[in-house]
Every structure is written in C-alpha cells, then in structure tokens.
Amino acid sequence: MPTSTTNHGPRDRDLVVAITDAIADATGREPFELEPLYETIDPEALSALFAERETADVSITFQYEGHAVRIDEAADVHVDAAPPN
Template identity: 35%
Template sequence: MKMDSPDMRDKRATDGTPGMLTEKTVETIAETEGKSVYEHKPLYNVIDPEALDALFAPRADGTSRPVGEVSFHYEGYWVTVSSEGAVEIQPDDR
C-alpha cells in the first residue's frame, strides 16, 4: 500500500501482542512501500532490536510489562511501537 494520498499518511499494524516488534516494524514499512523486507537497511542501524523486543516482552514470571511506547526514526518514517503490540508509522515529511 502506497501512501500517496493525504488519507494514507499514517499506518498502524497490530495483532494485540507485543512480541517481535522489530519484525512487525520492518514488515509494516515494507508492506507500505510495496517492497520486500530485505530491501531495507537493517533495523539495528537505528535501534537495538533485541532491546526493543525485550522492552515490552512479558517478565520472567509471565506478568505484563508497564504500558508505554517508544518512537524512533527508520527508513524515512517515525515509528512508534507500544506495549500493546502496535506498530504505527508516519512519513517523515510532516
């Protein structure tokens, strides 16, 4: 899906779980641009993928982490990931 129109400026992907936010981030941007995930720079160039996934992963005892979100710049987008497992991207041209 291309973001050519003003109505397509923001995109959100979620399945309700916080696991593997790094994969969701790259997949969401690749889908938006109609590209393969392998056509993008590695996410580790801008954020530690293991730390991002661990930030909202359940604790060792299985309890949830606190609610929150983290934002960073990647591949021309501002990416916001949340403890609910959502990945929101917004073009950098705002």
C-alpha cells in the same frame, strides 16, 4: 498525517518482523530491501522492553527508513504513511 498500523499481539509475529513488514508496506519495498533495523535501534533491547506487555507502561518512537515508527504500550506498531519533509 496518515499512519498504518500493524498489530503485534502475544500470538502474533515477532516485534522486529512486525516493524520491518510495516515499513516495507509504507515504502512499497520488500523487507529484505530495507536497511537492517539494528543500524537504527537495538532490536534485542526493543523486544525485551515490550516482552511483558501486561506490565509494559511504555511507548517508543524512532525514525526508520525515513518514517516515524511508534510502538505503543500494547506493542502495536504505527508507521507514518508518508515520510516527513
């Protein structure tokens, strides 16, 4: 299944913004048209989990707006380009 990737590095934008922008790209919608991320996952907890990228040995996958979103240990955001059937 094709995926799109949004890199989120230490000088890049906020992780939550990277997620909503990646989903907006995948869905062809504007970020403000999306369901609020906090209705799917706790954005503060998510940001805290990846705050220490050098020590984070974790990845997380969740569903948002019908797409699988995976954040890897480098805090790169991967979104399935097509929603699952």
